[in-house]
Amino acid sequence: MSIIFEQENQVFHLQTKNTSYIMKVVSGKYLSHVYWGKKIHTPDMENAQLNRGIGFSAVTDKENPTYSLDFICQEYPTGCGTDFRIPAISVLFEDGSRNMQLLYKGYKITSGKPKLDGLPAAYVEKDSDADTLLITLEDSLQKVKVMLMYTAYRELDAITRSVRVVNEGNTQVILEKVMSTNVDFETAEYDFISLPGAWGRERHIERTPLRSGVQSVESRRGASSHQNNPFMALAEKGADETHGGVYGFNLVYSGNFTAGVETDQIFKARAYMGLNDYDFSWLLESGEAFQAPEAVMVYSAEGFGGMSRTFHDLYRRHLVRGKFRDEPRAILVNNWEGTYFDFNEEKILGIAKEAASLGIELFVLDDGWFGRRDSDTCSLGDWYVNKEKLPAGIAGLAEKINAFGMKFGLWFEPEMVSPDSDLYRAHPDWCIHVPGRTRTECRNQLVLDLSRQDVCDYIVEAVSNILDTANIEYVKWDMNRHMTELGSAGLPAGRQKEMPHRYMLGLYRVMEQIVSSHPNILFESCSGGGGRFDPGMLYYMPQTWTSDDTDAVERLFIQYGTSLAYPISTMGSHVSAVPNHQAGRVTSLKMRGDVAMSGNFGYELDLTKLSEEEKEIIRGQISGYKDLRTFIQSGDMYRLASPFEGNHTAWMFCSKDGRDIFAGYFQILCEVNPGIRRMKFTALDPDAVYEILGEGKRYRGDELMEIGLAVDCFGDFQSRTWRLRRI
Secondary structure, three states: OOOEEOOOOEEEEOOOOEEEEEEEEOOOEEEEEEEEEEEEOOOHHHHHHHOOOOOOOOOOOOOOOOOOOOOOOOOEEEEEOOOOOOOOOOEEEEEEEEEEOOOOEEEEEEEOOOOOOOOOOOOOHHHHEEEEEEEEEEEEEOEEEEEEEEEEEEOOEEEEOOOOOOOOOOOOEEEEEEEEEEEEEEEEEEEEEEEOOOOOOOOOOEEEEOOEEEEEEEEOOOOOOOOOOOOEEEEEOOOOOEEEEEEEEEEOOOOOOOEEEEEOOOEEEEEEEEEEOOOOOOOOOOOEEOOOOOOEEEEEEEEHHHHHHHHOOOOOOOOOOOOOOOOOOEEEEOOOOHHHOOHHHHHHHHHHHHHHHHHOOOEEOOOOOOOOOOOOOOOOOOEEEEEOOOOOOOOOOOOHHHHOOEEEEEEEOOOOOOOOHHEEEEEEEEOOOOOOOOOEOOOEEEEEEEEEEEHHHHHHHHHHHHHOOOOOEEEHHHHHHOOOOOOOOOOOOHHHHHHHHHHHHHHHHHHHHHHHHHOOOOOEEEEEOOOOOHHHEEEEEEEEEEEOOOOHHHHHHHHHHOOOOOOOHHHHEEOOOOOOOOOOOOOOOOHHHHOOOOOEEEEEEOHOOOHHHHHHHHHHHHHHHHHHHHHHHHHEEEEEEOOOOEEEEEEEEOOOOOOEEEEEEEEOOOOOOOOOEEOOOOOOOOOOOEEOOOEEEEEEHHHHHHHHEOOOOOOOOOOEEEEEEEE
């Protein structure tokens, strides 16, 4: 097994392919953290874990004055005790006290990995893929148990963690904070890596040194958000794409989260990740349990690239589910930027017919097909077809598009309601709101209260009625506003702070019901583009619309940053018209295509307005991508030059057997008289010969990696790609 317990020394040793994670029970009471990093033998504990008292810190045992919880590396720290650092869990007991003392009670090791109640989580297909450790901690006075679950994947350097809190006492317990993971590091000599952004500028990479105090990223918006992503990493000084130790953390959750690091008075670092305690509490009656979301932890000694490829493999093989997990994704055209709300059946069929002639495989009808939806001011929630626009209905339109040899897809925004809608007029209390307070609108809409079962039932029925009456093979599931005026008519006063998390549990139930009952539909999640690009959504929907910003230059930054944690197979990436609708930038059709092919490829424009020259370029792009997509979507990605560090971006994709390679080099602005620039490949067999397809040239792997290929990019917004095959 990959998990060992040494009874004599009370040491737990979790092992993945190349890493070790070690904990120890101290004095039969305290669960302490010892080590996480490269795989090692179980160390001498006196050397590996040093204990001592520090000034102004209390000790828990008079007979052992060297042991201070304010100093020791802990595994799951509590608050209001002798550790003054940020706790992993905070509770309010019925007597008004908050002091919690969790002591070690026991453990269990099993093969495989159990599911989490009501929450998305990584999985195993066979028990031999991973082993799971369950450690029980207990507050004996209040009779509250905390179950720490660790799963170590045998062939991937990934460990997942989650927490379950059980109230075994006779009184109520209010959870005020529950982190999914906590890791105490002996030093703070790391850089903090996060993926901040905004709508249209998601997941840019930010790197700052750890400093005294707290550095964190979080969302209080009711969604994982465009502004921050539930990802962080700690990197050794000087770590880069190929060298240095990197610790990655990702939360499998789509709502409010927090992730951060506290550097304490003696320069030790405590990393934590879990539900945001902003506007959160959870009442546990006697006998009830609370399950926290899962956190994924990855260590790589081979820099950010090694970390990313572990995340990618884990998510492709053990998070994404269903028939589309391993299938190449269809090349699509979406009508949104081509028509917005101004379309009818004739216009849609014209675009679809042109798409079929170019080799596109899927047509997606976006917003505007239902109710009286001629703008974004009305009709969300009224999921019936607008027969004035589509007289043959969705079923008739799908049938006509299928006749072109194409699949048909449809846009929904099921979680929202327009005040100007039949649904809102019938059920004004179904939205998130506080009685007597203004119901603030965003994009002229409100959020349906998915903490209510009746609202969830309506969404399942309304969406399923459409899906069951037409040949729909793709769904784009959008969500275009965040939560305000947090309140639910379905919850009592004492449970109102449970609403944001109950919303997520309701959403997950809704998606599970719809997705599992329609296994032949490919679902793509969307939230104003990339506002909910997180592992929780990928458990239900295997890809996400990466950003509403389709500008090729901005997409270099967005797709590069997103790849830090998320595989290429999860990223929707489209070619749109110029000037770009978000940035106003004019880029070549070639560059737009080259950037979009580094993802799940598609188009988002009016194909009927293209010139013959443009159509010929698109035919070439489509033909080329059909040859590339299998290994781009399932292979290994290597980032070679960062847009965050200069004027050029480069990356490559390699099939798992090393036979097929696709690489791209992108220049943002023209440089006058720049000298020679080279594309240096990586991860090739130095002794093998590689042919550049379409050029007839052959080079050995060592030459491609050490000398590289000269790149000629003249002008602004230029790109160059290579298709290689090992001979």
